[in-house]
Amino acid sequence: MGEETGTAPAATPATTPASLLPRRGTGHQVVVELLLHGPLTRGELGLALALTPGSVTRAVRPLLDAGVVSELDALPGPGLGRPVTPLDLVVDRDVVVGVKITTGRVWGVVADLRGEVLHDASVELSSTDPGVAVGAVADLVRRSLARCPDRAVHGVGVSVGGQVDAEGRVSVAPLLGWVDVDLGAALRQRLDLPVVVDNDVVSLVRAERWLGAARDLDRFALVTIGAGLGYALVVGGEILELPSSARSPIAHVPLGIGDGVCDEGHRGCASSVLALPAVLDRAAGALGRGGDVSLDDLLAAHSSGEAGATAVVEEAAEALGALLALVADLAWPRAIVVTGDGIGLALAGRDVVDTAMRARRAADAEPVTVDLQATGFTRWARGAAVAAVETFVVGR
Template sequence: MKEVLPLPADSPARIVAREVLVRGPISRSELARTLGLSAASLTRLSRPLLEAGILQEGIDVQAGQVGRPTRPLDIRPEAHRFVGIKLTGDTASGVATDLRCRPTASSARPLGSHAVDDVVDVICALIGDLSAGAGFSGIGISLGGKVGSGEASGVVQRAPFLGWREVPLARLVQERLGIPVVLANDVVALTVAQQWFGAGRGIPNFAVLTIGAGVGYGLVINDRVIAPPDAGLGLVGHYPLSSSGPLCSVGHRGCSTAMLTMPGITEQLAPSPGIAPSYAEVLQQARDNHPEALSVITSAGTALGTLIAAIANLTMVQTVILSGEGMDLAAVAAEPIDAALSAYRDPEAHPIQLVREPADFGQWARGAAAVVIQQSIVGALT
């Protein structure tokens, strides 16, 4: 996979690749009609994908009683294998996938330290766990933090959970393994996965909201993932939600971090500093109507509904995909979430479609794989 610049989201070649990826097998005539292309243009755009082994021609299909049979186009999912890795402050979680981002293997390894060389060692060992005797066409790595672009592509510019600044992680891993590496912010990668392979397929405008150790926010507008340079700073984490809420670590009262993160919720129920119940225990206590836990979770649900309404109101999306290891809050606090949505939405506005997606770290790793799959397809077209 060669080094490439991303094709524009509205590039005809990119649209052809994604349409076949999502809808294949699909006849050339249907594909051309769907995309508004001539037969000659479709042939020209699909040729490099066929030559790269990304697309394949299917078995001839007779479309009707008369006329020549058509040969549909489809992805060759087994032709390329990829690995996606999600880094946290404690763990490297990985999945091996095919070209449709379907996981074929998974593994995880703890991080013994945050030293860069030690983390690279863990990443390389994890990829060895997933290889099963076969190589990979590309490696995707995602993490919570700011990732460089352009000439700084592949550089971790800031990763608070690891204590890193200006670490050329992609280059270090690529030098060790000789496999192309793509680095991405974890929420951006998860948003790409939802757009290409998940609940966002076929939806031109949607948002992704995640809750876990932090609060993450991804956005797709006109079928384009919005990922400016500051996307990895976690800016939504300090969006104000309650003037009477608790303080976050930097002194913001009632912000998203204080109200919605797993540590923010559990610390409100700690009998003394440093001694807090687990997040699962807090949610169960709320289900059991434990007064203190129920109060905290109700406030968190109201805050979550307020944030969802703000995202939908400001961006005018109608679909919000909820994910992250802390998003069980959405089920436990469904009533206050709905109440906040009703309170902060125009009654004549379209209803917001809330979609729950799996919340394990394997889904984050799959997001990293989606980014490198996208890059490999773009590379075949440039």
Template sequence: MRTASPSSPLWNGLTDPARSVALEVLYHGPLSRAELARRLSLSAGSLTRLSKPLLDSGLLIEVGTQLDNRIGRPAVLLDVEPTSRHFVGVKLTGDEAHAVLTTLRAEVVASQRAPLHSHDPDHVVSTVGELVSGLVGHAPDTVALGVSVGGRADDNTTVTSAPFLDWTDVPLGKMASDATGLPCVVENDVVAVTEAEHWFGAGRDCERFALITIGAGVGYGLVVHDQLVGSPDIGTGLAGHISLDPGGPPCGLGHKGCAAAMLTIPAIHAAVSVGLQREVSYDECLDLALRGDPVASRVVTDAGRALGRLIALVGNLTMPHKIILTGDGIRLASVAEDVMLQRIADERDAAASTLDLDVQTFDFFEWARGAAVIAIQKYVLGHLSPATSSPPSPSR
């Protein structure tokens, strides 16, 4: 049995003014008509003209009332129907694929993961196809697939470089679309997580915010004037090359005390393991530091100071309203919080405002949710290319 085609195009073919109305409700709804008109600088008549066809088509729905204090009577609230469309997001690591099924507002309704036994693109795509097939069985109105990788995907289709997968110039978007029957967009994983926080997370109400990730590498995303700051260099790991401690250890490229050498899970794990002359996991490194082990404490303290310097650099240069800290290694920020905060204070002018730090702890399924958000963005903005084949039969 194949997945059913959505019964109506909904977001396809909207005029720019109508799309603006729908997007404002998607971002911030439910909203009253008066509030929606105020946000978009529209007259009541213009809003009625734009919203009526959206209501008639089912793209917007009325979801109750709230008291309008200005006129003393309830105002009808407009919202999107989050479950009207579903999306799949997949995060590829060097050894696993994590997948989620989300609503139109990126709420996760199902998740699956599978090991990658090979980096061969055909094997990886086959694994992605199996995950997608299992997830779309929960939602036949799934309309798009997003895949994120640690690397570069300049055209949202071709992975030009992915070090953890040993890939160069892999046409992942077309391959995944052919395998799943869904339009597929490919994006750098840090960009995907930044956009997830921008549209549906901790950065949603911030006109300007930065995001720092710590894990296998160090990532950095920036939103200014409510827009992601993009560049062809995104995905090259530039944040990992920033010097944080001139006396620190070198990274694989010979940079002494750079972010990659001071903050990543492999760097901390290796430093503590060498010092103790035994293998220890990343979490064990942090646990040993908390218990006062001298080797682990020194490594983790140095890493905490380096993280504080990186945060201060971001704050000093971009002046964000908020800095979001996340990634699978971000537990460092809580274990080394005191030295991190002291280093931030040392690196900033005493008259500067206190940085708003928001630590977001999540697993690889949250990275997969970021990939789904990229697919959601392309869909609602009308930038989604059609799939090239029929969707697969869902798993039962």
């Protein structure tokens, strides 16, 4: 991960070239179809968009002339037909920026229109004061875009752990201590770029739906393990919007595992046994250490066979298996993606996770694929970048 220091470069987003992507009409439809499903032949585009061959030709020609779309190598046609030439979007000329705000750092990526990360960096956040955070985000965006001076910038996506409205106002972000912060307006003023602010778990599931292992599934769930527990559900290819994205619907589900008490006074709920602060607090006691214990410390002790560490890891893994069983039985997903900065617990205790999940489900229950994905904060920032693509390029 690149560490950004020193004086900000003189280049600003305003110096970047204008994009030639059409914003409306048939040309826009072609661009979006190629972005999401390309490469495609002209015939496939016509079928997907219900266009005649002539309409496809008229829509594609100016895109080819502008260098927005390119022709790939010809492929054999069906049967004895003549070869066909697939088309694809030229994605490396247009970029978005994705940013994830945490309590201690701001993480950013510059990504192409398919969410491939071209550059990543982070800066320390000296305070969670909203003004300090806005300054850090603006500085990181400018520094990152200076690394890609010849790209057209479509916008900036920012993700936070909290409840966010459509205009980018954060009504509450518990870990940051924010209440009623108009983050979107402040960043638009500082950057002079389009900005979309998203809940961090929602932005992560956007990227998973588009680019991840679940991209071909019309129904899947996402569970994140970290300072808190996150949850999102996709049904019919659409993300279900929760009434309040600031409070996770799974954070305080009773699991009946362990005797921990969460910060809301619940004994044995998911947060009390699976959220990282609770896990690491138990680890400090189990390892007999008076100071703080990191997740890496816990996993290293578990790997070396320390009984106390193994007990803590296996209790968390059992809790995760029980939680995933509930998600599987109540939401009926075809797959559950598990990720977050606490994913090491699940990876270290994978056998326990699987056993606990099977034990909590009926013998004839429909099998559900569980995909454990190691990740870092760059992945969260990439999710925010995908939110920017969907908002400013795809238009949804």
